[in-house]
Amino acid sequence: MLPAHAVGTLKPEFLNLSLGMIRVGLTILMASIFASCHTASAHAELVSDRQAELLYLLKHDCGSCHGMRLEGGLGPALTSSRLQPQSVETLAMTILQGRPGTPMPPWHPFMSEEEAKWLASQLKKGITP
Amino acid sequence: MKAWLIVLLLIFQGVTNADCLTRGTGDMGIIIERASGSVLVIDTSAHKILSRIEGLGDLSHASAVYSRDERYAYVFGRDGGLTKIDILCGKLVKRVVQGGNSIGGAISQDGSLIAVSNYVPGGVKVFSSADLSLVADIPATKTDKGKGSKTVGLVDAPGQKFVFALYDTGETWILDMKHPAKPVLTKFTDTGRLPYDGLITPDGRYYINGLFGEDGLALLDLWHPEKGLHRILDHYGKGEQQLPVYKMPHLEGWAVAGNQAFLPAVGHHEVLVVNTKSWKESGRVPVYGQPVFVMARPDGRQLWVNFAFPNNDTVQIIDSETLKVIKTLKTGKGTLHMEFTPRGEEVWISVRDKDEIQIYDTESMTLKKRLKAQKPSGIFFTDRAHRTGL
Numbered sequence: 001m002l003p004a005h006a007v008g009t010l011k012p013e014f015l016n017l018s019l020g021m022i023r024v025g026l027t028i029l030m031a032s033i034f035a036s037c038h039t040a041s042a043h044a045e046l047v048s049d050r051q052a053e054l055l056y057l058l059k060h061d062c063g064s065c066h067g068m069r070l071e072g073g074l075g076p077a078l079t080s081s082r083l084q085p086q087s088v089e090t091l092a093m094t095i096l097q098g099r100p101g102t103p104m105p106p107w108h109p110f111m112s113e114e115e116a117k118w119l120a121s122q123l124k125k126g127i128t129p
Numbered sequence: 130m131k132a133w134l135i136v137l138l139l140i141f142q143g144v145t146n147a148d149c150l151t152r153g154t155g156d157m158g159i160i161i162e163r164a165s166g167s168v169l170v171i172d173t174s175a176h177k178i179l180s181r182i183e184g185l186g187d188l189s190h191a192s193a194v195y196s197r198d199e200r201y202a203y204v205f206g207r208d209g210g211l212t213k214i215d216i217l218c219g220k221l222v223k224r225v226v227q228g229g230n231s232i233g234g235a236i237s238q239d240g241s242l243i244a245v246s247n248y249v250p251g252g253v254k255v256f257s258s259a260d261l262s263l264v265a266d267i268p269a270t271k272t273d274k275g276k277g278s279k280t281v282g283l284v285d286a287p288g289q290k291f292v293f294a295l296y297d298t299g300e301t302w303i304l305d306m307k308h309p310a311k312p313v314l315t316k317f318t319d320t321g322r323l324p325y326d327g328l329i330t331p332d333g334r335y336y337i338n339g340l341f342g343e344d345g346l347a348l349l350d351l352w353h354p355e356k357g358l359h360r361i362l363d364h365y366g367k368g369e370q371q372l373p374v375y376k377m378p379h380l381e382g383w384a385v386a387g388n389q390a391f392l393p394a395v396g397h398h399e400v401l402v403v404n405t406k407s408w409k410e411s412g413r414v415p416v417y418g419q420p421v422f423v424m425a426r427p428d429g430r431q432l433w434v435n436f437a438f439p440n441n442d443t444v445q446i447i448d449s450e451t452l453k454v455i456k457t458l459k460t461g462k463g464t465l466h467m468e469f470t471p472r473g474e475e476v477w478i479s480v481r482d483k484d485e486i487q488i489y490d491t492e493s494m495t496l497k498k499r500l501k502a503q504k505p506s507g508i509f510f511t512d513r514a515h516r517t518g519l
Contacts, residue, residue, distance in 0.1 A: 060463065068164065068207065069189070072248070103341055105373030105374055
């Protein structure tokens with residue numbers, strides 16, 4: 001038999017779930033606003049859905065080594081300040097080709113050069129996915 | 130008068146809300162919600178979520194151990210946070226940020242000490258399990274860049290010991306905490322290149338490091354540490370092109386069935402089978418992708434395997450007798466972790482991208498129930514409290 005409060009503790013959970021959904025909604029919204037701002041730029045071919053996908057990949061899959069907040073883990077931090085000395089092209093190359101001799105794998109099977117450059121430019125700007 | 134009643138009512142309500150569950154915890158567990166820094170407390174008999182505990186920080190790579198009374202869980206977060214939670218009261222008891230970036234931890238044999246291994250700064254810190262006060266600080270060897278080596282694969286071992294590996298400098302250390310004020314270290318500097326994780330056999334005798342930088346694994350017999358480390362399976366992967374690794378495998382747990390042990394092969398779509406008497410390879414099972422977790426059902430009859438990106442939408446089940454894949458389940462993208470109920474009739478699987486936990490019957494290998502969870506990752510049931518190395 002559960003004490004009465006056990007039912008009560010479920011309430012915040014539903015609240016959180018709906019907050020979570022709002023958060024997800026906001027992220028998508030922000031990603032699309034961001035994307036629409038960007039369509040005028042050189043990366044016009046990247047549609048907003050794909051940008052959201054890349055950011056999701058960055059957060060969860062790159063995040064498994066670099067940390068979900070990109071503050072580092074087995075792999076180094078990918079914060080804006082740390083990446084400043086490197087050009088977008090170099091970073092994109094590292095993303096696409098990986099770093100031999102380290103666990104950093106090549107991501108070229110999963111993204112184009114344009115996409116890697118877009119991701120690199122986002123990292124240099126300092127995003128928190 | 131009325132106002133007093135309302136105040137009294139509010140106070141009373143506050144008291145009941147602070148109340149805790151009155152029950153045993155043997156069929157309870159926690160699920161990490163990696164993106165929201167929260168933990169779900171669950172009931173494995175009723176298939177229910179009992180409470181959600183929030184405020185645990187960055188749980189993007191999190192694990193947990195239990196106090197021996199199975200009431201408290203200690204959660205190790207990516208941001209260096211060590212959080213003690215009370216699963217009966219559904220609340221956070223204490224949280225300390227003990228390092229910059231941590232990877233996991235362990236509880237001592239007697240339950241009095243919690244050890245945490247850190248990427249930043251490298252090394253291990255040991256805390257009192259009662260109040261999370263610092264008991265010992267063990268810095269790691271410095272790399273040639275002047276930073277402490279990342280420490281990985283931290284486990285508890287019999288005799289109030291902890292064992293762990295140094296990723297950057299290729300070492301294995303035994304930390305003896307019998308006398309907490311006087312920690313004793315035994316160091317082995319010839320582990321091999323880039324040990325990425327470690328595990329200990331359920332009896333607490335053998336510690337094994339997986340190596341990322343070269344083929345094979347490093348084995349240490351804790352009954353005879355004087356004999357040092359020796360390499361096992363050093364031929365595996367030789368002459369074969371290693372595939373890029375999109376997620377490091379985990380050696381947590383020790384998948385043993387009879388005298389066979391099952392391990393994820395790094396950079397290969399294979400599960401390795403090892404004879405635990407001779408430590409020689411006794412087979413390989415081709416699987417769907419690069420394995421991340423290879424988990425044995427408690428009776429050892431089945432092995433459940435999940436995979437690294439981009440194959441992380443699948444779980445395969447291997448029959449430990451025939452070494453054949455007997456079932457492939459499409460669980461969904463972001464299938465991150467699996468946990469068996471204590472006697473193995475069910476397995477709970479976290480599926481990140483679907484925001485759900487899937488509960489499977491292991492006999493029929495069919496889905497029984499789904500539970501909602503926000504970006505779930507690690508699942509930890511309380512029976513871990515009484516198992517060495519978990």
